[in-house]
Amino acid sequence: MGLDPRLPESHILLSPHQMYAADTWAMQNGTSGITLMERAGKSVAEVATEMMPHNGDGTIIVLCGPGNNGGDGYVAARYLAEWGYTVSVMPISDIMALKGDAAIMARPWIGRTRPMDLNALKSADLVIDAMFGAGLDRDIEGDIAAVIEAVNEGSAVVLAVDLPSGLSGATGQVQGTAIQADTSVTFFSYKPGHILTPGRYYSGGIDNIHVVDIGISRDCLADIQVNTYWNTASLWQGAVFHPGPSSHKYDRGHVLVLGGREPALGASRLASLAALRSGCGLSTLACPSESYSIQATALTDVMVRRYDSSFGLLSIMADKRINTIVAGPGLGVGEKTTETILAVLNERRRTVLDADALTSLARQMVQLSDYSGQDIVLTPHDGEFKKMFPDISLDDRLSAARQAARQTDCVIVLKGVSTIVAAPDGRASIASNAPAWLSVAGAGDVLAGIIAGVLAQGLPLFESVSYAVWLHGKSGEVAGRGLIASDLLPAIAKSLP
Numbered sequence: 502m503g504l505d506p507r508l509p510e511s512h513i514l515l516s517p518h519q520m521y522a523a524d525t526w527a528m529q530n531g532t533s534g535i536t537l538m539e540r541a542g543k544s545v546a547e548v549a550t551e552m553m554p555h556n557g558d559g560t561i562i563v564l565c566g567p568g569n570n571g572g573d574g575y576v577a578a579r580y581l582a583e584w585g586y587t588v589s590v591m592p593i594s595d596i597m598a599l600k601g602d603a604a605i606m607a608r609p610w611i612g613r614t615r616p617m618d619l620n621a622l623k624s625a626d627l628v629i630d631a632m633f634g635a636g637l638d639r640d641i642e643g644d645i646a647a648v649i650e651a652v653n654e655g656s657a658v659v660l661a662v663d664l665p666s667g668l669s670g671a672t673g674q675v676q677g678t679a680i681q682a683d684t685s686v687t688f689f690s691y692k693p694g695h696i697l698t699p700g701r702y703y704s705g706g707i708d709n710i711h712v713v714d715i716g717i718s719r720d721c722l723a724d725i726q727v728n729t730y731w732n733t734a735s736l737w738q739g740a741v742f743h744p745g746p747s748s749h750k751y752d753r754g755h756v757l758v759l760g761g762r763e764p765a766l767g768a769s770r771l772a773s774l775a776a777l778r779s780g781c782g783l784s785t786l787a788c789p790s791e792s793y794s795i796q797a798t799a800l801t802d803v804m805v806r807r808y809d810s811s812f813g814l815l816s817i818m819a820d821k822r823i824n825t826i827v828a829g830p831g832l833g834v835g836e837k838t839t840e841t842i843l844a845v846l847n848e849r850r851r852t853v854l855d856a857d858a859l860t861s862l863a864r865q866m867v868q869l870s871d872y873s874g875q876d877i878v879l880t881p882h883d884g885e886f887k888k889m890f891p892d893i894s895l896d897d898r899l900s901a902a903r904q905a906a907r908q909t910d911c912v913i914v915l916k917g918v919s920t921i922v923a924a925p926d927g928r929a930s931i932a933s934n935a936p937a938w939l940s941v942a943g944a945g946d947v948l949a950g951i952i953a954g955v956l957a958q959g960l961p962l963f964e965s966v967s968y969a970v971w972l973h974g975k976s977g978e979v980a981g982r983g984l985i986a987s988d989l990l991p992a993i994a995k996s997l998p
């Protein structure tokens with residue numbers, strides 16, 4: 502079982518670097534490294550027993566690496582042997598070169614230590630991967646890569662200690678090659694690499710990553726600048742608007758969606774309806790005169806206005822109750838769009854820029870940082886991101902989103918399997934709840950609308966956008982396989998927390 506997302510602080514993700522700080526804090530405050538390792542290894546052994554037949558049959562091989570991850574492996578092996586399992590250790594490096602806590606933990610191991618045997622690895626019942634964890638600092642190559650390939654090709658069930666070896670805990674990327682684990686046991690908190698993809702899949706999937714308490718007090722967090730979060734309820738639940746008995750629609754904000762011309766009329770409709778479903782009080786779609794009657798006929802719950810110039814748009818926006826704007830879905834790419842967006846930005850409302858708005862801005866090299874201090878959200882997918890930020894590599898998506906947020910002073914929603922929300926102040930959330938079938942035409946338009954609908958309710962920006970991304974993923978799950986974008990609209994209502 503993975504971590505319960507409703508638990509307070511379950512959303513905190515510590516990078517390997519921050520985890521070292523937590524370990525160090527614990528050691529300076531009375532818990533020795535040996536004690537931490539003993540607890541870590543014991544909890545690995547406990548999870549291992551759940552993966553083995555209960556009659557004690559079957560063979561376990563523990564692959565032990567050169568550092569403290571290997572130390573955890575020796576402890577796990579000792580407990581499993583004590584509990585009657587057939588377990589052997591296969592070190593991937595010279596045991597005599599072990600240092601510190603790992604060397605201390607290798608000493609009491611009196612069970613079988615065997616030389617590397619790829620065939621034995623392939624046919625074991627369970628392989629415990631204690632080769633590398635937080636200390637992975639380069640690509641895996643050569644003999645060790647061959648060991649990993651043998652484990653991945655073999656029939657053994659695989660339990661990874663802390664992280665599957667070869668997986669970066671910071672980025673979720675594979676360094677050279679990586680163990681494909683069925684289950685992982687990590688300590689104190691998830692690491693970003695467990696939630697980001699492909700790391701989440703290499704770790705066994707979110708429900709199969711156990712986070713265990715090894716006795717590190719939460720007090721250590723006071724000394725660690727946590728800025729990366731799993732996008733779950735405990736991150737944003739304090740920031741969700743729940744209308745009270747006397748609440749009025751005007752308390753819940755008014756979203757204005759800027760629509761364009763044929764053939765993409767549905768996109769802005771989806772966004773304007775998604776905004777309403779997400780709890781804002783009112784939603785208006787502004788569109789050019791030529792598409793007015795089509796949009797007005799198609800929409801019942803959304804008000805429809807016409808505008809044919811920036812001037813016309815500004816007269817609609819003279820209504821100060823309109824507090825959030827969505828520009829992009831179906832707006833069209835080009836100079837006119839850029840001009841419209843600049844007119845909107847000068848009005849200083851909360852603004853969501855998506856799709857055609859992003860492409861138009863990228864072409865004209867508009868400096869969004871000129872609007873610094875405003876609440877602007879950009880929602881690029883990879884293609885749009887590359888056009889907007891050609892100098893930022895997407896190899897490490899978390900860093901890329903953070904860099905773009907800092908550069909533009911906007912909140913970046915980098916859409917993908919694990920959508921990242923990054924704020925200019927360095928905070929970032931990573932979502933893990935979007936089902937594969939959410940990737941359909943129009944789903945992005947719905948997301949832009951949900952974000953605006955939540956933003957219109959006036960709650961803190963980063964938490965609101967993270968919540969909106971979560972709600973979009975949840976709606977995809979509720980709508981189920983085979984969904985089309987408009988199925989998401991009723992599903993939003995069923996997904997509200």
Ligand SMILES: NC(=O)C1=CN([C@@H]2O[C@H](COP(=O)(O)OP(=O)(O)OC[C@H]3O[C@@H](n4cnc5c(N)ncnc54)[C@H](O)[C@@H]3O)[C@@H](O)[C@H]2O)[C@@H](O)CC1
Nearest residue numbers: 534537538568569570633634635636637638639640641663
């Ligand atoms: N006292 C502690 O600090 C605790 C540490 N814990 C465990 O310790 C781990 C971190 O230990 P370490 O910092 O020793 O790091 P690791 O054990 O993850 O690995 C470090 C070692 O691997 C080598 N290495 C790194 N990348 C390599 C590559 N690509 N190819 C070959 N060799 C490579 C390094 O040179 C170093 O010798 C955690 O993941 C966790 O499992 C837990 O026991 C909890 C307590």
Ligand SMILES: [K+]
Nearest residue numbers: 633662664666
């Ligand atoms: K490992």
